[in-house]
Amino acid sequence: MDGYEQMILLGIGLGTLVRMIELRIDYRQYPGYPHGYVVHSTLGFIAAALGALVIPALLEENYVAVTILGAAAQQFQNIRTMERDFLTEIETTELVPRGIAYIENIAKVFEARNYLAMMTAFFTTIGYYFLNLIGGLIVGGLTAYFLDKIMVQKTVGNIANIRVADLEFSGPTGSNIGVEGVVMMNVGLKEALEQWKKAGIGIAIEPKDDDARATLANIGQRQAIVHDVANQLGVKLDIGVVDYTPLARLNLDTGRVYMIIIPIEPDEECVKQAVSSTPILEEARRRPLQSKAGSAAAD
Amino acid sequence: METKDLKAFVMKKENKEKIENGGTPVFYASDDDELEYIAMLMARITDTMAHDLGNGVYILINH
Numbered sequence: 001m002d003g004y005e006q007m008i009l010l011g012i013g014l015g016t017l018v019r020m021i022e023l024r025i026d027y028r029q030y031p032g033y034p035h036g037y038v039v040h041s042t043l044g045f046i047a048a049a050l051g052a053l054v055i056p057a058l059l060e061e062n063y064v065a066v067t068i069l070g071a072a073a074q075q076f077q078n079i080r081t082m083e084r085d086f087l088t089e090i091e092t093t094e095l096v097p098r099g100i101a102y103i104e105n106i107a108k109v110f111e112a113r114n115y116l117a118m119m120t121a122f123f124t125t126i127g128y129y130f131l132n133l134i135g136g137l138i139v140g141g142l143t144a145y146f147l148d149k150i151m152v153q154k155t156v157g158n159i160a161n162i163r164v165a166d167l168e169f170s171g172p173t174g175s176n177i178g179v180e181g182v183v184m185m186n187v188g189l190k191e192a193l194e195q196w197k198k199a200g201i202g203i204a205i206e207p208k209d210d211d212a213r214a215t216l217a218n219i220g221q222r223q224a225i226v227h228d229v230a231n232q233l234g235v236k237l238d239i240g241v242v243d244y245t246p247l248a249r250l251n252l253d254t255g256r257v258y259m260i261i262i263p264i265e266p267d268e269e270c271v272k273q274a275v276s277s278t279p280i281l282e283e284a285r286r287r288p289l290q291s292k293a294g295s296a297a298a299d
Numbered sequence: 300m301e302t303k304d305l306k307a308f309v310m311k312k313e314n315k316e317k318i319e320n321g322g323t324p325v326f327y328a329s330d331d332d333e334l335e336y337i338a339m340l341m342a343r344i345t346d347t348m349a350h351d352l353g354n355g356v357y358i359l360i361n362h
Contacts, residue, residue, distance in 0.1 A: 189338060
């Protein structure tokens, strides 16, 4: 395949670069692991190589190669399985588990980002073929930019208003902890109750519409919020000490989600910020308002 | 949903008639301090959560 070196190298280079930019460490600290970096950069490189080889193979009329490339692309489904298995394995070592839905979401994102690298490489080679080197770079860059924009996930802050709420202690001995009338937890130990009174923070998440309400009601989505907050602000938990477990519960009448937590950093604004930046899980998203029955019943 | 396991009752002897026991261990304490202490210790050891039913009976539940 003489004469295609530049085209292929450009596609692979740009695709891999895009994948590596996507690997930036964010607050979830995942994949903040050096070995995870190597794994995903390498897979990104392979994906980019597959994408970059399609056009040269077609130009050479080597259809067998094209078919094999298609089969090879199937292998990237394994990335999702790999991520899911890994995160599920370490789930038992998390003080506040991510929950299955969050894991599934993360695994899907990782799979999708390899396709991003593949598509970028593919369009780079197309751009190179029809235009020139600079054209290839521009087309590839635009592809990466648009796909990245499409893949941005909404956050809780986009679909709900978040505010700090006071904890209420009800019941004959004041041991029922709740927020705005919703009892969430009964704590028997006085020591634990004192801690909740001193450092406990309540958060009210008000869905902006019925779609948001249905989304926030999802158990996986709520667990993701709790996990993210605990991950960013710390949580007072250890093996055998379960009295300070953070919880997120629903008000069935209003659809509001209330959350209670004792963070290590008792800063209410930061808790709000953490809740607000939690991604909306694809799996949890509901749109009842898009349906006839749902929208008719909403008013 | 995972099952929740009732591990034990902790209470003062004077509240004895509050439960009709069907196989779950009951621990009696002589005063409030001991009640709190036993409940705390047992919760930590058995990895359970102590709940106060409000009538002097504490239950230990594995969530």
